[in-house]
Amino acid sequence: MFTGLVQAMGTIERSPGGVRLRWRAGAGGWGPEGLQLGESVAVDGVCLTVAERLHDGFRAAVSEETLRRSTLAARADRRAPVNLEPALRLADRLGGHLVSGHVDGLGTVQAITRESASWRLELAWQDPAYGRYVCDKASVAVNGISLTVAGCSAEGVSFWVAVIPHTWEETTLQHLRAGDGVNLEADLLAKYTERLLGGGARGGQSLDAAWLAEHGWQA
Structure with a gap:
């Protein structure tokens, strides 16, 4: 889970089995030094898992589903700049909003x-x-x-x-x-x-004026 508050910028490029992320020189704030294997990082809003630590970044595997739904493939081909954010800690301030890193x-x-x-x-x-x-x-x-x-x-x-x-x-x-x-x-x-109001929890009953009236809503 993330907050949508970017902590650094980097560049993305193709790598065997996935992509390689490099921190850009001069990028402020959070850096690659504290990365752990298996950690989640949002890359241009896409949640990726650190598969290998590098001195200037990390490598991550990328599924076909992720490539279809995002711009990562095109940006990796151009070695383009990307936004980077570490995963949210439960004690962190939620300065943005809850972001899953699962691009719609x-x-x-x-x-x-x-x-x-x-x-x-x-x-x-x-x-x-x-x-x-x-x-x-x-x-x-x-x-x-x-x-x-x-x-x-x-x-x-x-x-x-x-x-x-x-x-x-x-x-x-x-x-x-x-x-x-x-x-x-x-x-x-x-x-x-x-999802909850669309009927999944009520046997197919959608939210409408009749349902609201039945449950005590008064305009």
Whole structure:
């Protein structure tokens, strides 16, 4: 489990059986020295397991499922920069939101606009079915970064976020261009809520006005 607060940046490249992550020179904060075998690390929002420690990073295996659902393959082929975050400790502050590191799907950068005190980043889900998890002020993980939805289309498929200068400068968002793909993870709590209210625990009964009235809800 992660919080979506990026601790360092690195680069990713192909390696036998998976990928190799290298810390970028000058990256602040957390480094590779304390990594343990079997530890989880979020790489651009994708939860990977440390299979081998290196002096400047680590190696990790990547499943076919992960490659299909994320940008890792394309970024490894280009030796591109990635965001890195260690797993959350139970005693840590939850500064972002609960991020599982299990990418739901890909998004596309629609536009990037520099504003007076922030950047406006406009995105769209490639699979419109995930739009139902997006609403104003909802949380979303973009390449592993916890961001708040500032506005969205009626269906939630297209949305935009405001990126403050610190986040822009300390993450790989600064390298994005219109048309680029990004890893998106919807709010974990929204998905569990949908599952629970969608009938799984009530024999197929979905949440609607009749169900609410039956259980005492008064408008």
